[in-house]
Amino acid sequence: RSWWWGRERRKLIVGDVVVLLPxxxxxxxxxxxxxxxxxxxxxxxAGIPVLKAExxxxxxxxxxxxxxxxxxxxxxxxxxxxxxxxxxVYFEPKDITAEEEQEEVENLKSIRKYLxxxxxxxxxxxxxxxxxxxxxxxxxxxxxxxxxxxPTSAMHRFIQMGSEKNFSSLHTTLCATGGGAYKFExxxxxxxxxxLHKLDELDCLIQGLLxxxxxxxxxxxxxxxxxxxxxxxxxxxKPYCLDNPYPMLLVNIGxxxxxxxxxxxxxxxxxxxxxxxxxxxxxLCCLLTGCETFEEALEMAAKGDSTxxxxxxxxxxxxxxxxxxxxxxxxxxxxxHMMSKEKRDSIxxxxxxxxxxxxxxxxxxxxxxxxxxxxxxxxxxxxxxxxRINMISMKVLAYAMDYWSKGQLKALxxxxxxxxxxxxxxxxxxxxxxxx
Amino acid sequence: GxxxxxxxxxxxxxxxxxxxxxxVYFEPKDITAEEEEEEVENLKSIRKYLxxxxxxxxxxxxxxxxxxxxxxxxxxxxxxxxxxxPTHDMPAFIQMGSEKHFSSLHTTLCATGGGAYKFExxxxxxxxxxLCKLDELDCLVKGVLxIDSVxxxxxxxxxxxxxxxxxxxxxxxxxNLENPYPLLLVNIGxxxxxxxxxxxxxxxxxxxxxxxxxxxxxLCCLLTGCSTFEEALEMASLGDSTKxxxxxxxxxxxxxxxxxxxxxxxxxxxxNMMSKEKRESVxxxxxxxxxxxxxxxxxxxxxxxxxxxxxxxxxxxxxxxxRINTISMRLLAYALDYWSKGQLKALxxxxxxxxxxxxxxxxxxxxx
Numbered sequence: 036r037s038w039w040w041g042r043e044r045r046k047l048i049v050g051d052v053v054v055l056l057p058x059x060x061x062x063x064x065x066x067x068x069x070x071x072x073x074x075x076x077x078x079x080x081a082g083i084p085v086l087k088a089e090x091x092x093x094x095x096x097x098x099x100x101x102x103x104x105x106x107x108x109x110x111x112x113x114x115x116x117x118x119x120x121x122x123x124v125y126f127e128p129k130d131i132t133a134e135e136e137q138e139e140v141e142n143l144k145s146i147r148k149y150l151x152x153x154x155x156x157x158x159x160x161x162x163x164x165x166x167x168x169x170x171x172x173x174x175x176x177x178x179x180x181x182x183x184x185x186p187t188s189a190m191h192r193f194i195q196m197g198s199e200k201n202f203s204s205l206h207t208t209l210c211a212t213g214g215g216a217y218k219f220e221x222x223x224x225x226x227x228x229x230x231l232h233k234l235d236e237l238d239c240l241i242q243g244l245l246x247x248x249x250x251x252x253x254x255x256x257x258x259x260x261x262x263x264x265x266x267x268x269x270x271x272x273k274p275y276c277l278d279n280p281y282p283m284l285l286v287n288i289g290x291x292x293x294x295x296x297x298x299x300x301x302x303x304x305x306x307x308x309x310x311x312x313x314x315x316x317x318x319l320c321c322l323l324t325g326c327e328t329f330e331e332a333l334e335m336a337a338k339g340d341s342t343x344x345x346x347x348x349x350x351x352x353x354x355x356x357x358x359x360x361x362x363x364x365x366x367x368x369x370x371x372h373m374m375s376k377e378k379r380d381s382i383x384x385x386x387x388x389x390x391x392x393x394x395x396x397x398x399x400x401x402x403x404x405x406x407x408x409x410x411x412x413x414x415x416x417x418x419x420x421x422x423r424i425n426m427i428s429m430k431v432l433a434y435a436m437d438y439w440s441k442g443q444l445k446a447l448x449x450x451x452x453x454x455x456x457x458x459x460x461x462x463x464x465x466x467x468x469x470x471x
Numbered sequence: 472g473x474x475x476x477x478x479x480x481x482x483x484x485x486x487x488x489x490x491x492x493x494x495v496y497f498e499p500k501d502i503t504a505e506e507e508e509e510e511v512e513n514l515k516s517i518r519k520y521l522x523x524x525x526x527x528x529x530x531x532x533x534x535x536x537x538x539x540x541x542x543x544x545x546x547x548x549x550x551x552x553x554x555x556x557p558t559h560d561m562p563a564f565i566q567m568g569s570e571k572h573f574s575s576l577h578t579t580l581c582a583t584g585g586g587a588y589k590f591e592x593x594x595x596x597x598x599x600x601x602l603c604k605l606d607e608l609d610c611l612v613k614g615v616l617x618i619d620s621v622x623x624x625x626x627x628x629x630x631x632x633x634x635x636x637x638x639x640x641x642x643x644x645x646x647n648l649e650n651p652y653p654l655l656l657v658n659i660g661x662x663x664x665x666x667x668x669x670x671x672x673x674x675x676x677x678x679x680x681x682x683x684x685x686x687x688x689x690l691c692c693l694l695t696g697c698s699t700f701e702e703a704l705e706m707a708s709l710g711d712s713t714k715x716x717x718x719x720x721x722x723x724x725x726x727x728x729x730x731x732x733x734x735x736x737x738x739x740x741x742x743n744m745m746s747k748e749k750r751e752s753v754x755x756x757x758x759x760x761x762x763x764x765x766x767x768x769x770x771x772x773x774x775x776x777x778x779x780x781x782x783x784x785x786x787x788x789x790x791x792x793x794r795i796n797t798i799s800m801r802l803l804a805y806a807l808d809y810w811s812k813g814q815l816k817a818l819x820x821x822x823x824x825x826x827x828x829x830x831x832x833x834x835x836x837x838x839x
Contacts, residue, residue: 118722118739188746214738218724235729290717290739305730307776310737311682311769314717318744322758323693327747346661346685351489353589358606359676366681367585368489368661373689375559376698387693398682402773405678409780 107174108207110146113243113461115236115454116215118290119314120184120420121193122457127151128178129170142200150181157192160185166451169253174465182454184420190219194226203228210464212239212456232463237295237305239459240287244418244449245300246462248277252450258416260447264433275447284412286403288419289453290314294403296410306406309399313421316395323391324384332388333425339389343382346371369394396428400435400446407436407444414445420453478545479578481517484832486607486825487586489661490685491555491791492564493828498522499549500541513571521552528563531556537822540624545836553825555791561590565598574599581835583610583827603838608666610830611658612674615789615820617833619648623821629787631818635804646818648787655783657774659790660824661685665774667781677777680770684792687766694762695755703759704796710760714753717742740765767799771806775815778807784815791824 111126127147131139154162161184168180185193197203209223212234223229248257256274263269284306285295291312297303313329320332348356349363350372361367370390372378403415415436422429429448436446451458482497498518502510525533532555539551556564568574580594583605594600619628627645634640655677656666662683668674691703713735719727720734721743732738741761743749774786786807793800804817822829 118717118742119745214719214722214724214727218722220724237730290722290742291737307772308732309769309772310716310740310742311765312739312742314739314742314745315765318715318739318741319690321747321750322741322744344689345681346489348585351585351589351661353585353591356585359608361679366662368683368685368689369681370689370693371489371661371681371683371685373693374490374685376692379692394682394686398680398769401678401680402776405773405776405780409776 107465107467108205109143110205110207111173111461111464112207112209113239113457113459113464114209114211114213114216115239115456115460116187116190116211116213116219117236117420117453117456118214119187119317120289120453121187121190121213121215122420122454123183123185124454124457124461125150125181125183126171126173126176126178126461127181128176130177140205142202143205146200146202150183151179156183156185157189159189166454167253168247168250171250180458180461182451182457184453187215190215191222194219194222197223197229198227208232208464208467210234210460212236212460232467234460234463236456237287237293237303239456239463240418241285241295241297241300241303241455241459242462243455243458243460244285244416245280247451247455247458248280248449255450257450258447259450260445261430261433264430264437270430277447280414282410282412282414284403284407284410284415286399286415286417286419288312288399288417288421292399292402292419294406296406296412306410307402309402311395311398313395313419316391316421319391319395320388323387326384326388330424333392333427335385335388336392336427337389339383339385339387341366341386341390341393343378343386344372344390345369345393366393366397369397392425392427393431396431397435400432401439403432404436404439404444407440413443414447416447416449418449418452418455422448422452478836479576480514481576481578482544482832482835483578483580484610484828484830484835485580485582485584485587486610486827486831487558487561487582487584487590488607488791488824488827489585490558490688491660491824492558492561492584492586493791493825494554494556495825495828495832496521496552496554497542497544497547497549497832498552499547501548511576513573514576517571517573521554527554527556528560530560537825539618539621542621551829551832553822553828555824558586561586562593562597565590565593565600568594568598568600579603579835579838581605581831581838583607583831603834605831605834607827608658608664608674608676610827610834611789612656612666612668612671612830613833614826614829614831615656615787616651616671618822618826618829619651619820628821629818630821631816632801632804635801635808641801648818651785653781653783653785655774655778655781655786657770657786657788657790659683659770659788659792663770663773663790665777667777667783677781678773680773682766682769684766684790687762687792690762690766691759694758697755697759701795704763704798706756706759707763707798708760710754710756710758712757712761712764714749714757715743715761716740716764737764737768740768763796763798764802767802768806771803771817772810774803775807775810778811778815785818786815787818787820789820789823789826793819793823 113124115122163182166182211231213236216233223231258275258277260275262271283297287293291310293308294306295303296306326332345366346368348361348365348367355363433446436444484495486493534553537553582602584607587604629646629648631646633642654668658664662681664679665677666674667677697703716737717739719732719736719738726734807815807817
């Protein structure tokens with residue numbers, strides 16, 4: 036007790052306050068600055084970023100800012116390491132001054148050139164050029180946002196490359212989400228000397244989605260829906276305004292499926308999930324048809340007829356099951372015909388691929404519909420790379436949502452499908468007060 | 472009393488499903504000498520044929536262990552028999568009915584299931600028989616309530632599993648369904664229907680899924696080359712689905728703690744099968760097991776969502792997908808308990824897939 040209020044301790048407390056208070060104040064100031072900076076309210080004063088509104092007092096602040104410039108080191112990446120694919124978003128600054136370019140370290144420049152001059156990397160990396168977002172302003176910098184993907188099975192090569200290119204010497208933070216951010220964390224550290232900043236995949240998904248929708252798609256809307264989904268002549272892709280998105284049901288179809296109810300930008304819950312996702316479609320297709328890639332599987336599915344494989348209501352009832360409103364054309368038992376050897380011998384690989392696609396898609400649609408009903412939400416947004424180049428599934432989902440809900444539910448889609456987690460990770464990076 | 476001006480024998484209930492035909496037959500054991508004398512020849516031969524055999528043709532089977540003894544129905548005492556054969560053999564069945572002049576017996580044939588509609592005309596033109604068509608879900612509900620009320624030869628019709636995943640400790644225990652309402656009834660046949668039952672006359676079809684027993688069986692035939700349900704189940708019992716499925720720990724390296732997903736949970740069914748290497752390293756048994764687990768878990772998941780939505784905590788699973796399928800039953804029991812944190816209970820019934828036929832049979836006895 037005597038020590039607590041003793042002179043020694045008083046000296047310590049006073050000493051602490053004297054040293055820490057300015058630092059605390061500066062930290063608060065820095066944080067305030069960064070928020071303004073993120074909102075684009077900075078300009079350069081004598082080469083030093085200062086708040087526009089505070090120019091008069093910036094003379095006073097400038098020296099402090101000089102010692103603690105809130106600049107985030109390039110390169111700016113967001114990474115989402117999923118069960119099947121790694122999604123990478125890369126911000127390419129287009130406003131680099133001559134001065135900056137001179138100071139730019141060699142490996143940073145080579146990364147920038149490598150990524151932006153190629154659309155394919157190694158054997159399996161691909162840059163989705165059509166998704167590039169041009170002339171974005173992020174954290175006071177102008178540039179383009181690039182979208183790159185490669186299979187998670189190539190992760191070790193990626194880490195190896197990061198090690199060979201001395202990525203760690205750039206002292207940048209690597210923000211990563213998805214299960215792989217946890218699974219490969221140690222490999223990043225031990226092989227490439229990189230510390231990942233791990234983020235939750237669903238947090239990133241939502242933040243990424245809201246951001247991309249807010250900036251739009253090079254002037255076009257990011258969000259769309261289908262009118263007349265089952266009429267091949269009349270089916271039309273139409274823009275949808277997601278200005279007031281809440282509440283919304285978000286169905287993320289990757290290797291597996293997560294379903295989220297989003298009430299506001301900071302308030303969401305994971306309603307449920309299903310393990311019958313994109314990975315199931317691809318896995319089963321590979322087994323049943325001998326195909327090897329997602330593109331092959333979809334191509335086969337486009338040519339097949341699932342009604343040869345599935346047992347429909349009319350196969351059992353001879354027509355509709357009127358009592359409960361089940362049309363004869365509805366599937367009663369997926370793959371139900373395949374217990375008959377005769378039927379097995381009469382169908383093609385394309386029919387099997389189609390049946391697999393339709394089965395997985397309808398199951399997801401059905402579960403999504405139940406959740407929408409449970410949660411009292413009428414807009415269902417489908418994202419995830421299962422829907423990449425997969426028009427069949429999108430239309431099946433659009434139709435199913437509309438039909439089974441008697442028009443109450445609307446299926447919505449987004450152009451940047453599977454990249455929102457990676458974007459969310461990038462956004463998290465941009466929030467960090469990183470000192471150079 | 473007009474109880475004697477009662478139903479003409481034979482008394483059948485027929486449920487013509489997507490894969491199997493279920494037939495219940497009431498064998499009277501209180502036939503008087505007088506009655507026996509008057510009995511027409513083909514009626515006697517039907518009775519003897521059905522009760523002296525346990526197999527019919529190459530695909531018909533009588534589930535002797537399910538026989539209900541000493542039932543009293545409409546003033547008559549007798550045994551209730553449970554017979555099944557593939558719907559594929561329906562034309563042969565109708566042909567037999569024609570050859571045995573079944574129509575001359577002037578009995579009503581009460582039938583339910585999709586086939587009652589699909590084969591109605593064939594029955595009429597080939598067998599000269601007029602079917603009395605009944606809705607399959609009406610019959611299902613009535614059949615369940617009746618069988619549970621009479622019990623299973625003194626034992627309980629309804630049961631559940633304690634410690635379902637512990638192979639040593641797993642126990643099948645009786646469950647008293649006396650106050651059954653409300654009840655979620657999940658009928659897993661070729662496809663699946665899920666009903667919320669509020670009282671004996673009040674139920675609704677909540678939803679359904681096309682990923683049912685027919686899917687399991689069809690996919691198994693394709694993936695493993697098996698040709699019967701029994702073979703498929705046998706393979707499944709020997710396989711390891713974790714080689715085929717991508718688990719949470721395969722993606723996260725462990726649990727996905729934030730949302731309470733344990734590492735052993737399946738993240739993506741068949742998710743490992745996109746890799747050629749892995750495809751070459753799994754066996755047919757692994758594939759059969761994965762198919763069973765995938766279909767079963769999907770049904771369990773959907774049932775759980777319905778139970779939550781409808782605010783019902785007892786889920787009864789019926790249908791022939793569960794016949795001799797302890798793996799699925801235990802998995803459903805476990806999954807429902809685990810994912811609902813003990814709020815939901817999975818229940819099962821001994822007469823699994825026969826309730827529709829029983830319901831049709833009861834309708835015969837009810838009709839004037």
